Amino acid sequence: MPIIDQQTLVRSVDILATGILVTAFLIISSKSLTFYVRLFAFQSILLGMLSLVIAVRYGETHILTAAVLTFVVKAFTIPLLLNKVIDRIRVRKEVDFSINITVSLIICGAIVILSNSVAQPILQVQRAGSLFTTKVLPISIAVMLIGLFVMISRKKAVTQIIGLLTMENGLFLSGLSITHGMPLIVEVGIFFDILVAALILGLFVFRINKSFETIDIAAMRSLRH
Amino acid sequence: MSIVLFSLLLGIPFVSAIVCALSPGRRVLESVTATGTGLTFLSALVLAHEVLKHTFLSSPNAFFYADALSALLAAIVTGSAFATALYSFGYLNAHVAAGTISAGQLRLYYALLNVFLFTMVLVLLSNNLGFLWIGTEATTLATAFLVAFYDTKRSLEAAWKYVIICSVGIALALFGVILTYFSSVTIAGSSSPSLLWTTLMIVAKKLDPAILRLAYVFILIGFGTKAGLAPMHTWKPDAYGEAPAPISGLMAGGLVNVALYSLMRFTVLVNKAVGHEFTSTLLIIFGLGSIIIAVPFILLQQNIKRLLAYSSVEHVGIIAFAIGLATPLAYLGALLHMLNNAIVKLLLFFSAGNLRLAYHSKIMRRIEGAVHVVPFTATVFLIGVFAVTGWPPFGLFVSELTIVTAGFTAGHFLPTIVFLVSVATVFVGFIYYASKMAFGSSEGRERQIDSTPMTRILLAALALLLLCFGLLIPAPLMTLLRNAATVMAG
Numbered sequence: 203m204p205i206i207d208q209q210t211l212v213r214s215v216d217i218l219a220t221g222i223l224v225t226a227f228l229i230i231s232s233k234s235l236t237f238y239v240r241l242f243a244f245q246s247i248l249l250g251m252l253s254l255v256i257a258v259r260y261g262e263t264h265i266l267t268a269a270v271l272t273f274v275v276k277a278f279t280i281p282l283l284l285n286k287v288i289d290r291i292r293v294r295k296e297v298d299f300s301i302n303i304t305v306s307l308i309i310c311g312a313i314v315i316l317s318n319s320v321a322q323p324i325l326q327v328q329r330a331g332s333l334f335t336t337k338v339l340p341i342s343i344a345v346m347l348i349g350l351f352v353m354i355s356r357k358k359a360v361t362q363i364i365g366l367l368t369m370e371n372g373l374f375l376s377g378l379s380i381t382h383g384m385p386l387i388v389e390v391g392i393f394f395d396i397l398v399a400a401l402i403l404g405l406f407v408f409r410i411n412k413s414f415e416t417i418d419i420a421a422m423r424s425l426r427h
Numbered sequence: 428m429s430i431v432l433f434s435l436l437l438g439i440p441f442v443s444a445i446v447c448a449l450s451p452g453r454r455v456l457e458s459v460t461a462t463g464t465g466l467t468f469l470s471a472l473v474l475a476h477e478v479l480k481h482t483f484l485s486s487p488n489a490f491f492y493a494d495a496l497s498a499l500l501a502a503i504v505t506g507s508a509f510a511t512a513l514y515s516f517g518y519l520n521a522h523v524a525a526g527t528i529s530a531g532q533l534r535l536y537y538a539l540l541n542v543f544l545f546t547m548v549l550v551l552l553s554n555n556l557g558f559l560w561i562g563t564e565a566t567t568l569a570t571a572f573l574v575a576f577y578d579t580k581r582s583l584e585a586a587w588k589y590v591i592i593c594s595v596g597i598a599l600a601l602f603g604v605i606l607t608y609f610s611s612v613t614i615a616g617s618s619s620p621s622l623l624w625t626t627l628m629i630v631a632k633k634l635d636p637a638i639l640r641l642a643y644v645f646i647l648i649g650f651g652t653k654a655g656l657a658p659m660h661t662w663k664p665d666a667y668g669e670a671p672a673p674i675s676g677l678m679a680g681g682l683v684n685v686a687l688y689s690l691m692r693f694t695v696l697v698n699k700a701v702g703h704e705f706t707s708t709l710l711i712i713f714g715l716g717s718i719i720i721a722v723p724f725i726l727l728q729q730n731i732k733r734l735l736a737y738s739s740v741e742h743v744g745i746i747a748f749a750i751g752l753a754t755p756l757a758y759l760g761a762l763l764h765m766l767n768n769a770i771v772k773l774l775l776f777f778s779a780g781n782l783r784l785a786y787h788s789k790i791m792r793r794i795e796g797a798v799h800v801v802p803f804t805a806t807v808f809l810i811g812v813f814a815v816t817g818w819p820p821f822g823l824f825v826s827e828l829t830i831v832t833a834g835f836t837a838g839h840f841l842p843t844i845v846f847l848v849s850v851a852t853v854f855v856g857f858i859y860y861a862s863k864m865a866f867g868s869s870e871g872r873e874r875q876i877d878s879t880p881m882t883r884i885l886l887a888a889l890a891l892l893l894l895c896f897g898l899l900i901p902a903p904l905m906t907l908l909r910n911a912a913t914v915m916a917g
Contacts, residue, residue, distance in 0.1 A: 324609070324638060369598050373605070380612070381605060388555065392557075392601070395561055395565060406587055413580045425584055425585060425664075425668070
């Protein structure tokens, strides 16, 4: 007898996945860099909890490991690192937009609808037994695309990092929903890559700030043709 | 035997990287890097030899795997890394002598060069498609600080764009990998889904075709970004333009082929599962698009390294186009072109590096009369220009001719004609700039010491290889190429 029955699983997974989508929307409507980082950390905690629920329900140790890694790497280490970066660079901590919040929210609403239709062909071949996928897969694709949208529409270097990491969260969620996660060793490798990427990008923010005296990427426009 | 070879190929660059990171002096850095890359190249040649004898090598847990395709690419990539190491010594020492780089920067450079090689070899030897992805992302991370090496505004901007664009691209590729994995989960009665390429190939016919097609779109965009296929190529001129010349060379000669290799593995899998029409159409469109988009940028270029970067976009397009033709002859042409393109890109970027050292500029109109100022470099540069634009008797003539023949025999007349016209236009642009740089007025300029003897020997060897592959391909290499083409045919 599993600790969590199927119904509880589906319900809690749905709630957590919806929470992840909501944080993505909050990131879109946020104006402060520190808040971006906090929202990302919160999103990662929700993602970790979601993996934990699935790991306990199916007794899969590799998902458990992934859940622990999500907490340690994405919910703790990376936000800590990004906060350090934000503290050390003395710039305005507001986010600059190339698309304002209202329009951004409308676009992201459209992204959710689009994601739902993109997910349908994948869901049609879904094997019976992983029922929770129906709602989680469209959400995961939406989170990926919203992450991409953050990267395109927000001009600070730190916001681009958050966008990329949100994309990764969406990817992780999609993997979790349709395949119950990748093999453990692959998962560990992916986490390692993400951590190193965040480190390197964080260091770049320092150096960009030093050379350009801003982390507004719109200032970087010397390379053309 | 397989275990020993895999350990050597992965272990040598890894250990060299650690030693370099800890090493104090320039001499140690140089000798460790030269020995390390040299031995890795040697191991790759032994691997190729073994693969010719046994068809494929596999580690007991099937995690690492090498067939003719991986062995060929491993030889190209490790060879390029060896050449890059040898060129780096002279190039960086000129900087050290001028006092523009510090001891710490030098250490970072050599350590990361070895890490870079390690990540590329990891991609080539992984049988696990997840690790193929991890290795590819790691190549971006390993090269990030190499692109930003000069620590100027421009190089930071280039490195930032490079890491961000490639990371997004490769994130999309991860979705493709997840979908591929999913397509094996859906197989009825399959007890354990797999990410191993060899296992997936066995069950290819049973994988869900709709999912695989969708996966391939993401894979093509992802690894296409890394390879620099248009329209995902925008980071390339920036990164190649701002990175130190040897690094640009290794990215254009090695990394591009590694990204294409990943794309090829997935293409073989999808072709086997759903037939080649789907991948062919996409590859021909993206390939031809890259060739065409490069033309105006080559014709109106001011910066020599950006010119070479657009030439890289063009040649990646040629290779993708050839893979898209999907006949055995086209595969052979594609593989041969990967080899030739690697050599010519090393030759061109290295000689561009020499020109930069002599003229302190990458802007082509400031580089004039090179035949008088640096005669040796000017000569090999001109050889490189004729080779890269597909003139006989150099290797790229043979590979492009093979691809054109394959295009016409496969009945793709219009695309092949567009391909030919573009290549001819590129030739005009290249010759115009090269002749001005080589033969323009050298008034007011003294003849300079033309690089170190080792650099000259290296450049001459690269030029000779191009000539050699244009006249006669050695029998063992030909067998390896044919076997690799067979792997690609499924």
